[in-house]
Amino acid sequence: MNARKIELGDADALVLFGATGDLAKKKLFPALYSMAVNDSLQCPVVGVASTKWNHEQFTAHALEAIKVAFPNPDPAILTRLDEELTLVVGNYEDSKLYEDLAAVLKDKQCPVIYLAIPPAFFGNVTQGLAKVGLTERCRLVVEKPFGRDLHSAIALQEVLETVLPEERIYRIDHYLGKESVEDILIFRFANSIWEPLWNHRYINSIQITMAEDFGVEGRGAFYDGVGAIRDVVQNHLLQVLALIAMEPPSDLTSKTMEDEKLKVFRAIAALKPENVVRGQYVGYLDEAGVAPGSTTETYAAATMFVDNWRWSGVPFYLRTGKNLEETTLEVIIEFKQPPRLLFAEGQEGAANLLRFRLGKSDGVDIELQAKSPGDHLKTEPVKLTVNFSAALGERQEAYERLLRAAMAGDHKRFTHIDSVLETWRIVEGVINNEPHLSPYFKGTWGPERADELPHHGWLEL
Ligand code: BG6
Numbered sequence: 226m227n228a229r230k231i232e233l234g235d236a237d238a239l240v241l242f243g244a245t246g247d248l249a250k251k252k253l254f255p256a257l258y259s260m261a262v263n264d265s266l267q268c269p270v271v272g273v274a275s276t277k278w279n280h281e282q283f284t285a286h287a288l289e290a291i292k293v294a295f296p297n298p299d300p301a302i303l304t305r306l307d308e309e310l311t312l313v314v315g316n317y318e319d320s321k322l323y324e325d326l327a328a329v330l331k332d333k334q335c336p337v338i339y340l341a342i343p344p345a346f347f348g349n350v351t352q353g354l355a356k357v358g359l360t361e362r363c364r365l366v367v368e369k370p371f372g373r374d375l376h377s378a379i380a381l382q383e384v385l386e387t388v389l390p391e392e393r394i395y396r397i398d399h400y401l402g403k404e405s406v407e408d409i410l411i412f413r414f415a416n417s418i419w420e421p422l423w424n425h426r427y428i429n430s431i432q433i434t435m436a437e438d439f440g441v442e443g444r445g446a447f448y449d450g451v452g453a454i455r456d457v458v459q460n461h462l463l464q465v466l467a468l469i470a471m472e473p474p475s476d477l478t479s480k481t482m483e484d485e486k487l488k489v490f491r492a493i494a495a496l497k498p499e500n501v502v503r504g505q506y507v508g509y510l511d512e513a514g515v516a517p518g519s520t521t522e523t524y525a526a527a528t529m530f531v532d533n534w535r536w537s538g539v540p541f542y543l544r545t546g547k548n549l550e551e552t553t554l555e556v557i558i559e560f561k562q563p564p565r566l567l568f569a570e571g572q573e574g575a576a577n578l579l580r581f582r583l584g585k586s587d588g589v590d591i592e593l594q595a596k597s598p599g600d601h602l603k604t605e606p607v608k609l610t611v612n613f614s615a616a617l618g619e620r621q622e623a624y625e626r627l628l629r630a631a632m633a634g635d636h637k638r639f640t641h642i643d644s645v646l647e648t649w650r651i652v653e654g655v656i657n658n659e660p661h662l663s664p665y666f667k668g669t670w671g672p673e674r675a676d677e678l679p680h681h682g683w684l685e686l
Contacts, residue, residue: 236337236364236632237268238330242350243341244272244312245286247444248368252399253341254287255294256624261302261309265629271329271336272312273322283312317346320356327357337631339366343447344373348384355388366395366631369460370451371640374656375649382642395631395639400461402623402630402638405587408613409468409556412581412589420473422560424535429576431469432542432557432684433462436549438668440506440523446514453525453545454503454652462543463490463648464640465583469556470531470541479636483644490647492533498660502526504672506548507664520662523547526675529651542679548667554584557684568594568604575606580686587620588612592686608686 239257241249249272260266272283284307291298291306313329315322330336338354340347347367354360365385372378385394400406413419422428435457441448448456467486474481504524509515524546531541560577578592588611597605614620630638663672676682 234335235267235634236335238271238333238336239266239268239628239632240271240273240326240330240336240338240363241341242273242317242339242346244283245274245276245278246341248341250286250290252622252624253339253628254290256622256628257287257306258291258295258298258302259622259625260629261306262299266306266309268632269309269311270306271326272310273326274312274314275316277314278312280310280312284310317342317350317353320353323353323357323359326354327359330359333362335362335364337364337366337628339368339628339631341368344368344370344381347381351385351388360388363389364393364395364631364634365389366397366627366639368397369399370455371396371645372649373451373455375646375653378645378649382646391642392636394642395636396642396645397627398460398464398640399623399627400464401640402625402627403583404620404623404626405554405581405583405613406465406468408587409465409581409583413469414473425537425539427560428539429559429561430540430542430679430681431466432559432679433465433469433544433555434557434683435462435545435554436551436670437545437547438549438552440509440548440667441512441515443513445512448523449515449519449521452521452656453523453547454501454656457545458525458527458543459648459652460640462545463651465556466529466531466541466543467644469558470536472535477637479639479641482637483641487641487643487647488533489531490644490651492531492536493529493651494532495650495654496527496529496652498655498658500528500678501655501660502663502672502675502678503655503660504546504663504665504675506546506667508548508667520659522659522662524549524665524671524675526671526678527655528678540680542683544671544675544683546665546671550668550670552584554582556581556583557686559681559684568602575604578684578686586612586614588614588616590686 241253243249257266287310288303313325340350372381467489470489471485474485503522506523509523510519526544529541558579562576580590582588591609592606594604595607597603627638663674665672
């Protein structure tokens with residue numbers, strides 16, 4: 226069966242599968258509130274859940290979730306949201322649930338259906354939607370992870386593409402919704418000063434760090450079947466890498482952007498166990514939902530190369546972990562040293578660094594050498610810092626931007642199946658053939674073995 230191609234306009238309903246779950250509570254309801262505040266939520270919101278709540282329980286839960294993110298919400302907006310929300314309850318494997326949903330959506334031409342549910346349900350739910358005709362006219366938003374390896378991602382895609390064309394599938398990687406991550410594009414391609422330097426002739430290494438100073442936070446049962454490589458390396462970190470490494474796109478359409486990112490992924494060889502360090506924090510096995518003796522990694526570090534002309538020989542070091550010393554999301558570009566160290570004293574080992582801070586208070590830092598005070602010609606590093614929210618105003622939250630994009634039919638902030646399969650290919654060799662697992666203590670920077678990956682250690686700025 227070929228999925229039908231039709232032109233759809235703006236969404237006229239938003240359906241949230243997993244409406245009583247964690248993602249809805251932490252991210253989606255606050256995003257709906259922000260959309261209502263800026264008047265970009267123009268349609269009813271239908272929650273779908275297996276939890277047997279009534280309307281009052283559901284709306285009270287949603288409003289509570291909003292108040293956690295916005296302690297002083299506007300009462301008029303809350304009343305409006307309360308009126309927009311309805312809940313359809315049922316078992317995801319029972320056809321009655323889909324019939325009930327179809328009845329609620331019978332007048333809707335273009336619902337957006339968001340699957341904020343465990344990936345194991347994606348296939349069945351999509352088929353349930355297809356049986357009642359909803360896949361004929363909906364846009365389907367699928368949370369990550371899309372599959373758990375190359376094979377399962379292909380299998381899931383086969384299920385989806387029999388009922389929906391690629392143009393109506395929106396795969397979430399919420400990092401693509403972060404303004405700070407999009408800023409990498411602006412930084413690189415709206416400022417011509419960087420391009421001459423952006424290659425192996427001037428860059429020594431690139432380090433991408435996503436560290437969290439908290440653990441699995443009640444998500445033990447989910448996380449234990451996933452681990453750091455599947456949870457964030459295959460998606461968030463590789464997407465950031467692609468934005469750093471890609472060639473300038475000729476335009477900003479999703480197709481052109483996707484083509485450029487795909488070229489980067491294709492130039493990365495499949496990871497080998499010797500290029501990866503896996504770690505697990507001490508105490509992980511006591512977390513609720515974690516299997517006894519689990520060997521799931523809560524830390525991963527990897528070295529990879531983008532084997533093309535621009536990046537030949539430049540190592541990209543990626544690391545991520547739970548319960549590390551601090552929470553940070555950053556990319557550090559380490560430039561090469563000057564060819565001759567004229568002011569050798571103090572300058573040894575002090576190359577220029579450029580850091581993208583992509584987490585909270587995002588911005589950019591550049592470390593330069595300056596003359597140190599005194600009767601000598603010695604250098605001393607100084608830092609130029611820009612904080613974008615202080616300079617430009619507050620950023621929007623990623624999920625608000627993603628929901629709006631899906632509802633408007635804009636694919637740019639979503640991942641295409643080709644990239645998803647390429648990124649699974651890159652990590653495949655270390656998820657099916659797991660490298661040694663090293664323990665690390667909470668509040669540290671992970672297993673010491675990971676320090677052996679970068680030639681000059683993990684950089685700080
Ligand atoms: C999610 C992961 O995709 O991203 C979580 O499943 C992780 O484990 C989260 O904590 C981090 O997102 P952010 O936006 O806080 O960097």
